Amino acid sequence: xxxxxxxxxxxxxxxxxxxxxxxxxxxxxxxxxxxxxxxxxxxxxxxxxxxxxxxxxxxxxxxxxxxxxxxxxxxxxxxxxxxxxxxxxxxxxxxxxxxxxxxxxxxxxxxxxxxxxxxxxxxxxxxxxxxxxxxx
Numbered sequence: 001x002x003x004x005x006x007x008x009x010x011x012x013x014x015x016x017x018x019x020x021x022x023x024x025x026x027x028x029x030x031x032x033x034x035x036x037x038x039x040x041x042x043x044x045x046x047x048x049x050x051x052x053x054x055x056x057x058x059x060x061x062x063x064x065x066x067x068x069x070x071x072x073x074x075x076x077x078x079x080x081x082x083x084x085x086x087x088x089x090x091x092x093x094x095x096x097x098x099x100x101x102x103x104x105x106x107x108x109x110x111x112x113x114x115x116x117x118x119x120x121x122x123x124x125x126x127x128x129x130x131x132x133x134x135x136x
Contacts, residue, residue: 003010097103108114 003013
């Protein structure tokens with residue numbers, strides 16, 4: 001008697017015909033597939049971690065590079081500010097001195113050649129030597 005296709009008896013007969021070595025091969029194959037899948041998954045995860053770490057490292061590198069450039073700019077501006085502050089202090093001292101008559105009067109006499117009443121202004125200049133002429 002033959003079993004009808006689709007019946008339980010047909011499935012039992014069909015399974016009974018499968019060689020034993022082939023029946024044992026199936027679980028081993030699945031175990032290898034699972035191991036291969038784990039290795040592939042872990043490899044992909046490792047590659048992803050390396051990629052993300054590299055990306056973060058590059059971003060940190062760029063940020064630190066920008067930070068160094070900004071620090072250099074700040075240092076340059078601070079040096080310029082210090083120079084300008086010294087110049088500003090000198091000019092402020094000069095303005096204060098220009099408001100003081102005791103400093104201003106001799107300065108006026110010296111630069112403009114002005115004299116006070118009953119005062120004689122004498123300007124002394126060095127005499128330039130005449131060029132030597134050849135005498136015969």
